[in-house]
Amino acid sequence: MLDIFTYDFMIRAFIAGSIISIIEPLTGSFIVLRRLSQIGDTLSHVALAGVAAGILLGINPTLGSIIVVVLASFGIEKLRKTYFRYSEISIAIVMSAGMAVAVILLSLSRGGAANIMNYLFGSIVSVSNTDVLLILSLGIIVVISILSLYKELLYITFDEEAAKISGIPVGYINSFFTILVALTVALSIRIVGALLVSALMVIPAAASLKIAQNFKQTIFYAILFSFISVFSGIFLSFYLNLSPGGSIVIVSIIIMGLTTIKKRR
């Protein structure tokens, strides 16, 4: 049964998966409560442009997606200020732009289409040492940043106006948080896949909302559910030869269903 751990690529997948299972719900809990669930989808489409650029230029695609997604997050902030009455416009524009650039870059790189499938649906066999290093180091930075700004993010999420009036630098913290979300998306697509990355941000947090009695519990349960989903998903993916992203998301949806049943009782 545990022969799974005799493979180097599986150990890399589990290390990367552990970090992803923490950073996704950590940022996701704030995103869900701020009703910004769409932002994960947008940034994951942009991340594909970064992956395509990485393949075309011959650099690590994860690194390519990190650079492009962080730049795009600045674009979203800028557009959100320009169209402040219709802030969702910024999300739609950046999503289309990301997809358009990804498709053009892919058509320029011969043979890149096959490689990008790993980033669209996630993969556990192709996680490289460089990927693990990037996910581990930047993932720890995301965790430390969120924990350091925990109370400010909580106040802004609960009542942005009151937080601003009380003297919290809301503008700076919002911009910094968008960068953290961008990093989370770019790091996660390696395992979960661009198409399902926002699901792991949203579903464990949504399940946690059903049973948590305070905000700390919301974060705790979201991470717990995400951890169970990612590990079960990777196991299922290995033994049943399924897509890891799909398996992870299906497990998280089953957990959400169970929390809904518990709530009804």
Add this chain to the structure above:
Amino acid sequence: MNLIELNNVNFAYDSKKIINNVSLKIQKGEFIGLIGPNGSGKSTLVNIMIGNLIPDTGEVLYNGINLKSLKNRSFIGYVPQKSYAFNASFPASVKEVVSMGLYSKKGIFHKLNKKDWQEVYDALETVNMLEYKNRLIGNLSGGQLQRVFIARSLVSKPEILFLDEPTTGIDVKSENALYAILENLNKSKNITIVMVTHDVWAITSRVTRIVCMSEGKVNEKCEAVDLTGGELSEIYGYPVKIEKHYHDRSENNA
């Protein structure tokens, strides 16, 4: 010295004048009822006094110092109008919400310590909500919720408390409990209170002064607290009848 002094304050939204040359002085220990018809500029004036909006011209002074140059504003407490309509499913406990009032004072990277939590519990005690400290805020009544928001403002130990229509959406019994708490804060803790309200009858017996606004100006005719229906009709621009309903000032719990 005046606690607050507004000198010739003007403010416009998209070239529409909302506050028109307002000058106002508020002494420490006053309990002010700010009344006037919808759109008369009451909430905007409060937002200017708390520093959320910057006046186009004129100045706002606290103890003689311009608000613009005051970085630490923890002496200003504010209970917003929309607090009755917030996201009721937000997964925060009562004590978490009240602790938010300390976050700015603590600064980034600093966690709350035992003493801070004691201050949170003291603030909850002041508004008679300590027993609900671990309850989800979505499970509170409108009146209880309003008291939690008052506790959030009190926890940073403000000198002045602004409340924007705090009784909107709550029943008369809860309203009485709320007014009793405000009177207690004003009298025993010497906190200056400025309250925007439409409930003229309820406040006339409680406040030390009424400030009336109409069309962005302070109406000098109604500084007294014993307004008649006729005087109010003139301020509001349409007939106003004062209806006396049950207000038991000794009530403390909703």
